[in-house]
Amino acid sequence: MDKPFNNKAWFLVLPVFIVVAFxxxxxxxxxxxxxxxxxxGNNQFFWAGTTWFSELLASDRFHExxxxxxxxxxxVLLIQIPLGVLIALCMPRxxxxxxxxxxxxxxxxxxxxxxxxxxxQVFGRGDIGLLGYALNSLGFSYNYVQDVEDAWITIVVMDVxxxxxxxxxxxxxxxxxxxxxxxxxxxxxxxxRWSIFRLIQLPxxxxxxxxxxxxxxxxxxxxxxxxxxxxxxxxxxSTTFLSIDLVKLALGQFDLGPAAAMSIVYFLIILLLSWVxxxxxxxxxxxxxxxxxx
Amino acid sequence: xxxxxxxxxxxxxxxxxxxxSDYALRRLDITxxxxxxxxxxxxxGCGKTTxxxxxxxxxxxxxxxxxxxxxxxxxxxxxxxNIAQVFQFPVVYDTVSVYDNLAFPLRNRGxxxxxxxxxxxxIAGMLDLNADLDRRASHLTADAKQxxxxxxxxxxxxxAAILFDEPLTVIxxxxxxxxRAQLKQLHAQVGRTMIYVTHDQxxxxxxxxxxxxxxxxxxxxxxxxxxxxxKPAHTFVGYFIxxxxxxxxxxxxxxxxxxxxxxxxxxxxxxxxxxxxxxIEIGIRPEDIRLAxxxxxxxxxxxxxxxxxxxxxxxxxxxxxxxNIVVPEEARIPGDGVHAQPIPERVHVYADGHxxxxxx
Numbered sequence: 001m002d003k004p005f006n007n008k009a010w011f012l013v014l015p016v017f018i019v020v021a022f023x024x025x026x027x028x029x030x031x032x033x034x035x036x037x038x039x040x041g042n043n044q045f046f047w048a049g050t051t052w053f054s055e056l057l058a059s060d061r062f063h064e065x066x067x068x069x070x071x072x073x074x075x076v077l078l079i080q081i082p083l084g085v086l087i088a089l090c091m092p093r094x095x096x097x098x099x100x101x102x103x104x105x106x107x108x109x110x111x112x113x114x115x116x117x118x119x120x121q122v123f124g125r126g127d128i129g130l131l132g133y134a135l136n137s138l139g140f141s142y143n144y145v146q147d148v149e150d151a152w153i154t155i156v157v158m159d160v161x162x163x164x165x166x167x168x169x170x171x172x173x174x175x176x177x178x179x180x181x182x183x184x185x186x187x188x189x190x191x192x193r194w195s196i197f198r199l200i201q202l203p204x205x206x207x208x209x210x211x212x213x214x215x216x217x218x219x220x221x222x223x224x225x226x227x228x229x230x231x232x233x234x235x236x237x238s239t240t241f242l243s244i245d246l247v248k249l250a251l252g253q254f255d256l257g258p259a260a261a262m263s264i265v266y267f268l269i270i271l272l273l274s275w276v277x278x279x280x281x282x283x284x285x286x287x288x289x290x291x292x293x294x
Numbered sequence: 295x296x297x298x299x300x301x302x303x304x305x306x307x308x309x310x311x312x313x314x315s316d317y318a319l320r321r322l323d324i325t326x327x328x329x330x331x332x333x334x335x336x337x338x339g340c341g342k343t344t345x346x347x348x349x350x351x352x353x354x355x356x357x358x359x360x361x362x363x364x365x366x367x368x369x370x371x372x373x374x375x376n377i378a379q380v381f382q383f384p385v386v387y388d389t390v391s392v393y394d395n396l397a398f399p400l401r402n403r404g405x406x407x408x409x410x411x412x413x414x415x416x417i418a419g420m421l422d423l424n425a426d427l428d429r430r431a432s433h434l435t436a437d438a439k440q441x442x443x444x445x446x447x448x449x450x451x452x453x454a455a456i457l458f459d460e461p462l463t464v465i466x467x468x469x470x471x472x473x474r475a476q477l478k479q480l481h482a483q484v485g486r487t488m489i490y491v492t493h494d495q496x497x498x499x500x501x502x503x504x505x506x507x508x509x510x511x512x513x514x515x516x517x518x519x520x521x522x523x524x525k526p527a528h529t530f531v532g533y534f535i536x537x538x539x540x541x542x543x544x545x546x547x548x549x550x551x552x553x554x555x556x557x558x559x560x561x562x563x564x565x566x567x568x569x570x571x572x573x574i575e576i577g578i579r580p581e582d583i584r585l586a587x588x589x590x591x592x593x594x595x596x597x598x599x600x601x602x603x604x605x606x607x608x609x610x611x612x613x614x615x616x617x618n619i620v621v622p623e624e625a626r627i628p629g630d631g632v633h634a635q636p637i638p639e640r641v642h643v644y645a646d647g648h649x650x651x652x653x654x
Contacts, residue, residue, distance in 0.1 A: 181382070181383060184352050185379065185385040187371075188379050189446055190373040190402035199390065
């Protein structure tokens with residue numbers, strides 16, 4: 001079928017374009033501007049070309065932060081997605097329990113990020129923190145300030161605590177939208193619990209899970225506040241993720257040019273990886289659409 | 295294959311039902327013959343889906359028993375009842391092939407691969423699904439999906455009965471006819487008991503040998519399509535079946551005459567046993583009234599004539615009561631002073647909604 005083409009549509013979306021231009025594109029362009037010049041802040045600019053980019057891409061510091069970031073996001077996704085789905089499967093489907101669980105699940109999401117960091121910073125302390133004190137009393141040596149492994153575990157656990165709810169709530173919404181007839185048909189067919197999950201629940205949750213994976217990937221890849229409050233990027237540089245490194249570069253060292261170049265590369269990596277995730281997760285459908293009869 | 299007996303069955307979704315209105319399904323006793331094609335016909339909310347779910351075991355009745363060939367299955371779970379059910383919206387397992395969909399119930403029951411393959415191909419042949427066997431189920435059309443859910447019921451050799459819960463709701467009109475005919479043919483082929491729930495009289499009448507009409511949680515008539523039409527046991531059946539439905543008029547009976555307002559209607563039988571205080575009504579099918587330019591009959595005024603193709607329907611007025619009359623396409627409709635003449639043998643008398651047999 002031919003779609004009627006109407007140029008008036010452009011006119012109608014014009015206001016949005018203008019808003020987006022001022023809120024996103026113009027600021028982004030200033031960053032682009034900074035990334036190809038050198039400045040010392042007194043409004044004097046010197047052309048730098050691609051210097052900052054080539055320096056950045058060759059720097060060990062950037063590579064290390066990038067690997068840390070990738071590892072962190074991978075851990076977050078590997079833990080939070082299955083765990084969120086599992087929680088959603090266990091959540092009650094009717095009765096008074098529904099609202100109680102929903103509120104309980106939503107609570108961590110309502111806490112401001114820096115407060116989350118502070119909560120865990122205190123919680124994990126060996127002298128006054130419940131977690132740190134309890135672990136040390138039980139004979140585990142736990143110190144997230146000095147031990148790299150402990151710092152990582154604390155940050156990952158904190159993020160799981162903070163964000164798994166989101167995955168669970170999305171998965172729960174997906175589960176709730178499955179008509180009762182599917183479960184009834186499965187019972188009649190004598191399906192096992194695992195078959196019900198694999199053939200009904202998982203496929204029906206797929207679309208919300210794509211959203212969940214994308215959201216969790218982007219958020220975890222851009223994480224800043226919580227680890228900054230909790231560990232400040234330490235011990236050493238062991239929890240210095242890309243965003244923390246970027247802030248150090250831009251505000252700590254006031255290297256605006258390299259920081260702008262890093263911002264752009266950072267942005268492109270997120271864009272690229274999100275696209276890869278999305279394409280991989282939906283390719284199945286595209287293949288099917290092409291195969292399907294018109 | 296099995297005969298299904300519902301013994302003193304009743305169901306309420308409330309914990310302690312008292313009034314009859316608390317029951318989604320009022321007390322009923324029915325036996326569904328082995329291999330019969332039945333339709334459960336009634337408006338939305340009349341309890342037909344509840345009844346179907348009780349037979350399939352998805353709902354446990356609060357009173358009474360369900361027997362398959364005399365064996366009490368009331369408390370036996372769905373998966374052990376050998377029941378198949380086709381739902382209103384097609385239920386298919388999207389991510390696997392049509393073949394795997396059809397094989398699924400058999401594999402779950404641990405049947406050998408060779409046997410699974412034989413059954414799947416046999417059923418796919420019956421349902422014209424052979425060409426689609428290797429395709430994924432997700433992007434098939436609604437009717438093909440509905441065939442798959444039916445197929446999942448048919449593959450099992452031990453299926454006692456196949457239940458259909460308004461299975462053609464989402465199917466295109468032209469395909470509905472085709473599928474219905476295919477279903478009827480399939481019934482003849484496999485000889486399983488089939489129970490078909492619908493609110494569409496045409497669907498019920500074309501599919502079933504026996505139609506069970508439900509109204510407000512109760513079964514009001516069990517009969518062949520012809521019986522439902524010529525002898526409705528309840529005013530609801532008269533009104534629900536036929537288009538337009540039966541004319542139901544409040545009346546007073548004296549001897550072999552019914553009085554509607556000031557008009558007389560001749561009856562072929564007498565009704566000496568009508569009790570005092572009952573609501574008496576007469577029912578006349580629109581097809582059973584002739585129009586005459588004057589003389590005997592009911593003086594009516596015709597408000598409007600709807601031409602619906604094969605026939606015309608005269609929307610008439612008898613005093614304050616509306617009256618529908620079917621007029622054959624070639625017949626002339628008289629102008630002023632028109633009279634309606636009901637056929638006396640086809641005028642039914644109802645007391646509190648239920649048909650009263652006349653005495654000669």
